[in-house]
Amino acid sequence: MLDFLNTLDRRWVFLAMGLAVAIPILLGIGATEQPTAQTQRMFDYIEALPAGSRVLMALDYDPSSEAELTPMAYSFTRHCCLKRHKLYFLTLWPSGPPMLDKTISKVVLGEFDSSGRPMKYGEDYLNLGYFPGEFGAVNPICSNLRQSKSQDSKGISLDALPMMNGVNGGKDMQLIVNVSGGYPGAKEWVQYGSTPHNIPMGAGCTGVQATQLFPYHPDQLVGLVAAIRGAAEYEAILAKAYPQYNELRWRDGTRRMGAQQWAHRLMIGLILLGNAIHIASRRGRGRR
Amino acid sequence: MQKTVPVVIAGSVGALMALAFFSPPLLWMREKAEEWFTILAAIAMLLGGTNLCVHHLRRISDREAGWGFSAVTLLTFVITVGVGVLKVGVVPESARNLDRAWSGGYLQEGGAFWWMFQYVYSPMMSTMFALLAFYVASAAFRAFRAKNFEAALLLVTAIIVLIGQTPDRDFLPEQLSFIRFETLTELCKKTFVTAGQRAIMIGIALGVAATSLRILLGLDRSYLGGDE
Numbered sequence: 001m002l003d004f005l006n007t008l009d010r011r012w013v014f015l016a017m018g019l020a021v022a023i024p025i026l027l028g029i030g031a032t033e034q035p036t037a038q039t040q041r042m043f044d045y046i047e048a049l050p051a052g053s054r055v056l057m058a059l060d061y062d063p064s065s066e067a068e069l070t071p072m073a074y075s076f077t078r079h080c081c082l083k084r085h086k087l088y089f090l091t092l093w094p095s096g097p098p099m100l101d102k103t104i105s106k107v108v109l110g111e112f113d114s115s116g117r118p119m120k121y122g123e124d125y126l127n128l129g130y131f132p133g134e135f136g137a138v139n140p141i142c143s144n145l146r147q148s149k150s151q152d153s154k155g156i157s158l159d160a161l162p163m164m165n166g167v168n169g170g171k172d173m174q175l176i177v178n179v180s181g182g183y184p185g186a187k188e189w190v191q192y193g194s195t196p197h198n199i200p201m202g203a204g205c206t207g208v209q210a211t212q213l214f215p216y217h218p219d220q221l222v223g224l225v226a227a228i229r230g231a232a233e234y235e236a237i238l239a240k241a242y243p244q245y246n247e248l249r250w251r252d253g254t255r256r257m258g259a260q261q262w263a264h265r266l267m268i269g270l271i272l273l274g275n276a277i278h279i280a281s282r283r284g285r286g287r288r
Numbered sequence: 289m290q291k292t293v294p295v296v297i298a299g300s301v302g303a304l305m306a307l308a309f310f311s312p313p314l315l316w317m318r319e320k321a322e323e324w325f326t327i328l329a330a331i332a333m334l335l336g337g338t339n340l341c342v343h344h345l346r347r348i349s350d351r352e353a354g355w356g357f358s359a360v361t362l363l364t365f366v367i368t369v370g371v372g373v374l375k376v377g378v379v380p381e382s383a384r385n386l387d388r389a390w391s392g393g394y395l396q397e398g399g400a401f402w403w404m405f406q407y408v409y410s411p412m413m414s415t416m417f418a419l420l421a422f423y424v425a426s427a428a429f430r431a432f433r434a435k436n437f438e439a440a441l442l443l444v445t446a447i448i449v450l451i452g453q454t455p456d457r458d459f460l461p462e463q464l465s466f467i468r469f470e471t472l473t474e475l476c477k478k479t480f481v482t483a484g485q486r487a488i489m490i491g492i493a494l495g496v497a498a499t500s501l502r503i504l505l506g507l508d509r510s511y512l513g514g515d516e
Contacts, residue, residue, distance in 0.1 A: 063410035064416065066414060101395065101397075133329040137326055137329070147322070261455060267450060
């Protein structure tokens with residue numbers, strides 16, 4: 001038995017992981033989460049902003065981390081739209097513009113166009129597109145945005161858009177919301193944007209990045225939403241405050257949490273099994 | 289001359305940025321330098337593309353091992369750039385621009401570039417990332433073993449944090465909340481991880497300051513390439 005486990009073909013492990021992820025997704029098994037303080041603070045800050053506040057939505061990720069970050073990007077956008085905040089979308093990633101388009105078409109247009117209070121382009125939301133320069137682009141965006149760009153992603157002059165009246169850059173925003181998939185991301189926004197210009201900022205990030213951002217919370221970051229679990233927590237808080245979003249179809253993070261939990265359980269089981277085999281093998285060798 | 293000019297440019301712009309941070313009257317110069325930086329960053333993409341072509345063309349012409357991969361890289365690069373620049377399949381978005389075939393955005397829904405992003409790039413990137421779950425699971429089973437004290441410490445921490453991420457973390461009664469997995473996970477994150485991260489960040493910041501000073505003074509010329 002020990003020999004069989006020691007030489008177990010890794011494809012069995014792959015199969016087990018495939019099933020652990022696929023079954024909860026196919027059966028729609030979700031998992032609600034108790035909100036942590038850092039997620040709650042993020043929600044509370046957006047909720048407390050007066051209606052019509054300016055929010056800079058920097059979505060700095062690409063398809064590689066889309067599965068992990070899209071649920072929170074949707075939740076932040078949905079929450080801001082519910083509060084009728086003015087949204088300024090942009091990205092520092094060259095492969096980020098489709099992420100902006102998806103968020104806008106799914107949430108801003110898809111959910112609020114038929115709501116009786118549609119969000120109008122140029123008045124309620126704006127897509128500024130991609131800014132080249134990585135971390136070097138953050139300070140110009142915050143101090144004088146027109147220095148870097150004179151048009152939005154559609155080629156419309158910024159001066160022709162009502163939302164840009166009296167807005168020079170990030171320093172005129174009431175909040176920066178950054179969804180970060182790596183570099184450049186939340187860390188760069190804190191270091192070169194929100195802290196030097198004294199702009200409140202909240203961030204959502206991948207699980208891998210979260211440890212790098214813990215030191216910034218709660219001083220430099222008003223809230224921190226980490227990974228799928230954080231997204232599920234945010235969705236739970238949003239659903240409590242706005243019951244129309246209680247259904248599972250609005251809660252991508254909650255649905256994905258089910259798969260993640262079973263994958264975590266499998267991982268724990270595999271680690272324990274691997275170590276049990278290791279200890280048993282050592283004892284066996286010792287007896288011989 | 290070839291080396292002195294870049295060193296002087298780097299030193300003077302670096303000094304200007306540092307001075308402008310503490311001196312508001314110099315702010316406009318800093319903003320101008322940042323504007324130039326953004327333009328240079330955009331131009332660097334062209335340079336990167338050219339470099340990629342030269343590198344892979346050389347590999348193909350020398351018939352180096354794996355030159356076929358270089359050919360695939362070049363072919364996909366040329367197709368992607370061509371489709372994006374020529375805006376293949378893009379239609380004018382506004383009725384006013386019907387006579388201007390290229391007036392639509394290059395990422396317009398339904399266009400060839402959008403199609404490539406949606407159905408080629410995006411699934412490939414997601415697949416690469418998703419494969420991690422399988423390899424991590426396999427590594428956890430085969431390699432994550434308590435072979436010595438350090439490995440055992442890492443193992444125990446990993447188990448605590450992993451259980452702390454699942455709903456099974458709350459199985460202990462309220463009276464034992466101090467050793468609940470959720471409490472222990474928070475302790476790991478807020479105390480050990482944050483303290484460690486702060487130490488790393490401070491160390492990096494000091495290193496960056498020292499390296500920057502060396503560059504400003506022209507002592508470190510490694511950014512020029514070669515053996516400098």
